[in-house]
Amino acid sequence: MIRALAACAALTLTSASGTQACDNQQVHSKSLLQVHGPTDPAPRNHDDLVGLCVVQDDSCFDLQLDKRWHNASWSKDYEFPPDAVQLVVARHGEDLRWLDALPQLPAVVYNRGGADSLLPSPRENLRIVSEENHGREDEVFLHHIVENYDALPQVTVFLQGWPFGHCPGFLKAVRNTISAMLLPGQVAELQGAADASQGLAPLTGTFWQYNINAGRLGLASSLASKHFPLGREREALNYARVLYNETCTKILGGAACPGVEWTAEGAQWAVTRDRIWSTERSIYMDALSLGEGWEGKFRGLVLEALWPVMFGSAQWKPTKVDMIPSQAGQAFNRARSNDGFCASETSGSRKLLFSCQDRVEFCERQRKSGASTGKLFESERLGFKIHDASDFGPWRLEAKLQPILWGSATWWPRASPEAQSMRNVSFDPDIVELDGLLGLRRSDRTDLAAVQWNITESGSGYAFSRLDFRGQQQFLGCQEGLARLLPEPSSWQFIKLLDGWIQMRHTQAGRVLSMDDRSSEGRLYCREAAGLDSSQAAFVLQTLRK
Ligand SMILES: *[C@@H]1O[C@H](CO)[C@@H](O)[C@H](O)[C@H]1NC(C)=O
Numbered sequence: 376m377i378r379a380l381a382a383c384a385a386l387t388l389t390s391a392s393g394t395q396a397c398d399n400q401q402v403h404s405k406s407l408l409q410v411h412g413p414t415d416p417a418p419r420n421h422d423d424l425v426g427l428c429v430v431q432d433d434s435c436f437d438l439q440l441d442k443r444w445h446n447a448s449w450s451k452d453y454e455f456p457p458d459a460v461q462l463v464v465a466r467h468g469e470d471l472r473w474l475d476a477l478p479q480l481p482a483v484v485y486n487r488g489g490a491d492s493l494l495p496s497p498r499e500n501l502r503i504v505s506e507e508n509h510g511r512e513d514e515v516f517l518h519h520i521v522e523n524y525d526a527l528p529q530v531t532v533f534l535q536g537w538p539f540g541h542c543p544g545f546l547k548a549v550r551n552t553i554s555a556m557l558l559p560g561q562v563a564e565l566q567g568a569a570d571a572s573q574g575l576a577p578l579t580g581t582f583w584q585y586n587i588n589a590g591r592l593g594l595a596s597s598l599a600s601k602h603f604p605l606g607r608e609r610e611a612l613n614y615a616r617v618l619y620n621e622t623c624t625k626i627l628g629g630a631a632c633p634g635v636e637w638t639a640e641g642a643q644w645a646v647t648r649d650r651i652w653s654t655e656r657s658i659y660m661d662a663l664s665l666g667e668g669w670e671g672k673f674r675g676l677v678l679e680a681l682w683p684v685m686f687g688s689a690q691w692k693p694t695k696v697d698m699i700p701s702q703a704g705q706a707f708n709r710a711r712s713n714d715g716f717c718a719s720e721t722s723g724s725r726k727l728l729f730s731c732q733d734r735v736e737f738c739e740r741q742r743k744s745g746a747s748t749g750k751l752f753e754s755e756r757l758g759f760k761i762h763d764a765s766d767f768g769p770w771r772l773e774a775k776l777q778p779i780l781w782g783s784a785t786w787w788p789r790a791s792p793e794a795q796s797m798r799n800v801s802f803d804p805d806i807v808e809l810d811g812l813l814g815l816r817r818s819d820r821t822d823l824a825a826v827q828w829n830i831t832e833s834g835s836g837y838a839f840s841r842l843d844f845r846g847q848q849q850f851l852g853c854q855e856g857l858a859r860l861l862p863e864p865s866s867w868q869f870i871k872l873l874d875g876w877i878q879m880r881h882t883q884a885g886r887v888l889s890m891d892d893r894s895s896e897g898r899l900y901c902r903e904a905a906g907l908d909s910s911q912a913a914f915v916l917q918t919l920r921k
Pocket residue numbers: 445446448564
């Protein structure tokens with residue numbers, strides 16, 4: 376999950392609508408919604424607003440969410456009956472306070488870790504189920520379906536812990552979608568919920584088309600190409616194809632895998648129970664027992680494309696979209712909503728929207744440079760190990776440094792065909808120290824803890840230091856092309872990538888902190904910037920919580 380990235384945050388990226396070859400399944404809406412609210416929008420008052428600190432387009436700012444439905448003709452005190460609709464949220468550390476802006480909607484949160492201070496306020500129609508941290512959102516959703524198969528509300532909305540990532544305009548999108556599903560009379564007035572009348576609607580504005588025969592399977596293809604030696608791309612794609620087809624067939628309980636599928640980025644769907652019931656409970660159960668698969672995420676990748684099939688619409692494709700095949704990457708096609716669905720309500724932007732909680736170091740740097748960061752960041756930063764300048768010392772921030780692995784969960788060396796023994800060694804995106812050298816943690820060395828850094832200003836850049844077990848200060852530096860812990864300070868310049876991701880340039884050596892080209896063992900190097908591709912040298916600083 377965006378933690379290390381929501382399903383595909385890192386790869387997370389027109390006019391083919393046409394009529395959907397879709398069943399005539401209609402939502403059977405009983406007249407269950409009797410809405411009594413003020414007809415005139417009341418003036419916005421403080422009680423109606425929930426503030427969120429967010430990052431988008433290289434800036435930190437406050438997003439104000441209005442608790443009142445739509446244009447405020449619906450009061451915030453209204454509640455949907457529990458048999459009408461339920462939000463099902465898979466949490467893995469994310470900031471969930473946005474749920475406070477949707478008090479009308481019954482919700483269940485499967486909480487697999489993260490700060491309690493980021494949970495929504497308690498309320499009667501919200502249940503928080505604490506669980507061990509295993510699996511991804513597909514596991515949570517399958518489990519929820521299996522456990523509640525006979526007691527589903529009319530509409531279920533499956534969501535990631537931070538649903539704004541792929542859907543910056545999430546609040547409006549989810550309200551429109553639910554209205555369209557439960558109040559068919561209103562559909563005509565609603566924008567951007569084109570599929571909702573069919574009882575199945577994605578909560579994203581970005582779509583990818585996969586094609587098995589063409590070997591264009593999006594993230595599955597990218598993953599495979601990262602795990603095979605250079606020069607064997609064809610073999611890698613074939614591996615992805617076979618594994619995808621096999622996983623897909625298993626998920627579908629042995630039924631043939633459709634060769635072409637549209638994926639709604641992020642796996643967030645609103646769906647009626649009739650549609651969930653179009654697949655037998657035993658099929659969901661079997662899919663659940665398959666486990667996460669390759670890289671701990673392969674089933675999730677395949678399911679991301681298969682949810683519509685599971686939900687009774689094998690030929691599903693997005694409507695009201697523009698095709699942008701030129702940006703399809705490893706997929707066959709890409710499409711984007713053309714009616715503003717899921718775009719930010721204030722700026723119209725569709726760029727990924729992050730919580731400040733995941734980008735504290737970036738917002739802090741903005742704040743220091745004098746850029747506006749919104750009011751909320753002032754209180755957000757108090758929860759983190761940020762030490763303002765004082766009589767005892769200069770400004771200092773404590774953080775872990777992590778490489779961005781662009782879509783994969785772990786880093787794999789591209790071993791030579793001969794070195795088969797390396798083929799099943801993977802590396803976590805955590806940086807550890809071994810004999811003064813720095814590198815990614817091998818999957819079999821969970822005993823090594825990620826290095827925590829003190830980051831201080833140094834010249835026009837930053838110094839990274841830590842205390843070793845003897846209490847001696849060591850600094851991140853460069854020596855003979857390798858990143859090392861050294862006794863003398865070094866200064867690092869941050870070169871801006873998007874939304875707080877950085878490249879780090881060693882001021883004195885003029886080299887860039889980087890991974891190798893996957894030919895070696897997950898070490899960190901200091902290399903010439905020329906010739907490096909961005910996937911080798913992108914990092915993010917995760918500020919430590921107090
Ligand atoms: C609010 O919603 C109602 C019903 O959906 C609509 O008739 C009205 O025009 C809307 N008002 C505004 C200000 O958008």
